[in-house]
Amino acid sequence: MTRNARSDGLHEDVRRFAAGAATRSFTDLALEIAAFQREFSPGFARLCASRGAALESVDDIPGVPCDAFRLARVALHPESEDRLRFLTSGTTSGARGLHAMRVTETYQELALNFGRAALLSNARAPYVVALAPLLDDPPSSSLGHMMAMFMVDFERRGQFDVRTAARWLIEERGVNLTGLEQAAARAHERGETLLVLATSFALVGVLDALEGRTLPLPPGTVVMQTGGFKGKTREIEPAELRAAMADRFGIGQAQIVSEYGMTELTSQLYEATVPGSALQRERHGTPGVYAEPPWLRVIPVDPATLEPVPTGEVGIARIVDLGNIDSAVAIQTQDRVRRVEGGIVLLGRAAGAPPRGCSLAIEEFLNSGLQ
Amino acid sequence: MSDFDSRRARLEPLFESARSLADASTPRGRLARERLVASSGLSAQGVDFALERCLEVAPDEPEIAALIRSTPTAQVAHVLLSANVFVAAHRAIAIALAASDQVRVRASRREPEMAELLLAGAPGSFQLVSELSPRSGDRLWAYGSDETMDEVAVTLPAGVALHAHGSGFGAAVLEGAHSDAELSALLTALAEDIALFDQRGCLSPRVVLVNAEREFASALARELAHELEKLEQRIPRGPLDAPELSEIAKYRDTAHFTGEVFEAGLGFVSLAHTGSWLLPPTGRNIHVLATPDPVATLSPYRPLLTSCAFAGEPARREALRRSIPGARVCRFGEMQRPPFDGPVDRRDL
Numbered sequence: 001m002t003r004n005a006r007s008d009g010l011h012e013d014v015r016r017f018a019a020g021a022a023t024r025s026f027t028d029l030a031l032e033i034a035a036f037q038r039e040f041s042p043g044f045a046r047l048c049a050s051r052g053a054a055l056e057s058v059d060d061i062p063g064v065p066c067d068a069f070r071l072a073r074v075a076l077h078p079e080s081e082d083r084l085r086f087l088t089s090g091t092t093s094g095a096r097g098l099h100a101m102r103v104t105e106t107y108q109e110l111a112l113n114f115g116r117a118a119l120l121s122n123a124r125a126p127y128v129v130a131l132a133p134l135l136d137d138p139p140s141s142s143l144g145h146m147m148a149m150f151m152v153d154f155e156r157r158g159q160f161d162v163r164t165a166a167r168w169l170i171e172e173r174g175v176n177l178t179g180l181e182q183a184a185a186r187a188h189e190r191g192e193t194l195l196v197l198a199t200s201f202a203l204v205g206v207l208d209a210l211e212g213r214t215l216p217l218p219p220g221t222v223v224m225q226t227g228g229f230k231g232k233t234r235e236i237e238p239a240e241l242r243a244a245m246a247d248r249f250g251i252g253q254a255q256i257v258s259e260y261g262m263t264e265l266t267s268q269l270y271e272a273t274v275p276g277s278a279l280q281r282e283r284h285g286t287p288g289v290y291a292e293p294p295w296l297r298v299i300p301v302d303p304a305t306l307e308p309v310p311t312g313e314v315g316i317a318r319i320v321d322l323g324n325i326d327s328a329v330a331i332q333t334q335d336r337v338r339r340v341e342g343g344i345v346l347l348g349r350a351a352g353a354p355p356r357g358c359s360l361a362i363e364e365f366l367n368s369g370l371q
Numbered sequence: 372m373s374d375f376d377s378r379r380a381r382l383e384p385l386f387e388s389a390r391s392l393a394d395a396s397t398p399r400g401r402l403a404r405e406r407l408v409a410s411s412g413l414s415a416q417g418v419d420f421a422l423e424r425c426l427e428v429a430p431d432e433p434e435i436a437a438l439i440r441s442t443p444t445a446q447v448a449h450v451l452l453s454a455n456v457f458v459a460a461h462r463a464i465a466i467a468l469a470a471s472d473q474v475r476v477r478a479s480r481r482e483p484e485m486a487e488l489l490l491a492g493a494p495g496s497f498q499l500v501s502e503l504s505p506r507s508g509d510r511l512w513a514y515g516s517d518e519t520m521d522e523v524a525v526t527l528p529a530g531v532a533l534h535a536h537g538s539g540f541g542a543a544v545l546e547g548a549h550s551d552a553e554l555s556a557l558l559t560a561l562a563e564d565i566a567l568f569d570q571r572g573c574l575s576p577r578v579v580l581v582n583a584e585r586e587f588a589s590a591l592a593r594e595l596a597h598e599l600e601k602l603e604q605r606i607p608r609g610p611l612d613a614p615e616l617s618e619i620a621k622y623r624d625t626a627h628f629t630g631e632v633f634e635a636g637l638g639f640v641s642l643a644h645t646g647s648w649l650l651p652p653t654g655r656n657i658h659v660l661a662t663p664d665p666v667a668t669l670s671p672y673r674p675l676l677t678s679c680a681f682a683g684e685p686a687r688r689e690a691l692r693r694s695i696p697g698a699r700v701c702r703f704g705e706m707q708r709p710p711f712d713g714p715v716d717r718r719d720l
Contacts, residue, residue: 043628303617
């Protein structure tokens with residue numbers, strides 16, 4: 001069987017798994033995808049060989065470090081078969097990583113499936129706006145692309161052009177507060193709820209623009225926040241930001257839900273807090289605890305040995321994402337996490353080794369933009 | 372006595388002190404080894420190797436004269452020392468003594484021993500202080516990370532001249548044809564450059580650029596790994612802390628994915644199959660980069676480069692020197708022993 005035929009078969013299996021019609025377990029699928037990648041990705045094959053272990057359990061699958069996406073192409077197929085190319089923007093370095101996708105349907109189904117479960121709370125379709133810059137064409141931001149998908153899917157009124165200024169409320173000069181007020185007024189008039197998709201630094205921009213005023217949003221409004229601050233604005237503790245947004249928008253704190261995603265992944269994690277959402281009903285989540293979708297598993301590992309740590313101990317997140325069929329089924333991040341009841345808690349990024357004396361630290365090298 | 376002679380005279384007690392520390396057969400030499408093992412993070416053999424190879428016990432007169440002539444005078448000379456490359460305290464204090472008869476030194480909190488040991492052998496030649504308080508007209512020579520340099524720069528009173536020597540890294544360039552014996556000698560020498568101070572200094576090589584096909588670069592990387600492994604038997608690496616081990620684990624997996632990794636005892640040599648590369652973590656790890664023009668490849672890194680070992684044609688050596696004017700260009704095996712003619716890092720000049 002050819003590479004693409006095997007890949008297509010795996011995509012079908014994973015979509016079936018995500019739809020709840022699985023005939024195979026998470027472990028079976030993860031191990032088959034890893035074996036497939038070992039066969040067609042020389043880099044992953046070398047990584048597996050360096051471990052010297054057979055791929056017999058999910059814990060055996062080595063995570064491809066996120067840095068690899070910046071230094072090499074992490075894809076089993078050639079560039080000519082790319083249908084989506086997402087670029088990372090995760091560091092202050094000029095170097096950007098690439099996550100190329102050959103099959104978009106799996107990405108779409110997984111993102112929508114868990115997004116609906118986490119963010120939609122009642123039978124009425126919400127009006128969706130993004131506190132993010134206008135989506136580029138073709139999309140290079142995985143987050144922007146996901147936001148656009150949510151607009152079309154969650155509003156349930158067929159295909160429409162999402163690339164309008166009324167939908168994307170971050171402009172060159174900053175937050176388009178008037179646009180957000182107009183979206184709120186529109187939703188109030190029509191008796192709709194609002195779904196605001198936002199980056200954390202955009203929410204800080206809203207707080208600053210409001211200058212202490214309130215901007216009441218319709219009852220049932222949900223705000224999805226994601227991402228760090230990346231030096232783009234002042235930083236606010238997550239709990240403080242959540243409380244401030246709830247206060248200004250006149251909504252419950254549980255309606256502000258955090259998402260965790262990465263360009264290098266296909267799938268996302270959410271807090272299971274939105275009242276009435278499928279995810280909240282199933283997991284009864286608490287703020288700060290990120291629920292994994294059934295097709296993704298976070299394994300906290302020791303930063304030095306990369307071996308799984310005992311449950312409840314802090315490690316860095318190795319993420320096994322069945323959606324990453326044509327790239328890397330396991331990603332090794334530097335995000336510190338701890339497994340708790342209902343999911344994982346994010347504890348911030350593991351700091352690089354601080355410079356000892358005058359040797360150049362890797363982070364300084366990256367930030368020099370000379371890589 | 373001329374101004375030059377009086378400046379020269381101030382250096383002599385310091386040189387005497389250094390000589391007695393370098394000699395393992397003296398009580399001071401033994402004491403130095405004992406105390407520096409505890410503070411430096413190096414193995415006992417690593418400390419001994421560094422004292423033997425890198426502490427300038429007999430700088431020649433032209434070098435000393437160059438150091439004195441290139442050092443501006445000051446009312447008071449202040450020195451902020453870095454950790455890890457403990458022998459650097461000697462040169463840093465010598466520069467300050469060439470600048471002034473009033474020298475105040477603040478040692479690194481992590482590695483305070485070398486400055487104390489030098490002072491004990493040259494009492495009264497400088498003052499060890501817990502905080503530096505430079506005033507207008509004084510000069511401060513500061514060594515350490517860029518972060519430390521930034522902090523120092525913003526807190527300095529007006530009128531104080533700052534000579535900041537921040538973070539950096541070293542590289543090695545291998546060009547031209549070499550016999551097997553020559554190549555072997557070059558790699559043996561380079562392994563020593565890498566192993567000294569477990570690579571925690573700004574002169575330590577972190578990348579080797581070679582103008583060759585990947586197959587040759589791969590063989591070279593394998594041989595270098597072998598040399599490092601052999602050297603580790605004689606001079607073990609010191610313990611690393613958790614963040615260092617974490618960076619090594621991350622880099623090692625990245626390197627496996629993007630190319631080849633050759634185990635070199637506790638360290639490794641990496642070789643990329645792509646043009647992009649990442650600086651390897653310290654702890655006796657080095658990256659080999661095959662490139663048709665090492666000089667051009669290295670040139671953009673000049674703001675970060677402090678030292679570059681070169682083996683190849685003299686004309687190319689000169690081209691390298693011109694392309695990285697702030698770095699010292701030297702022979703393999705001499706990266707950690709630059710001439711005693713001023714700061715090791717010439718980026719400030």
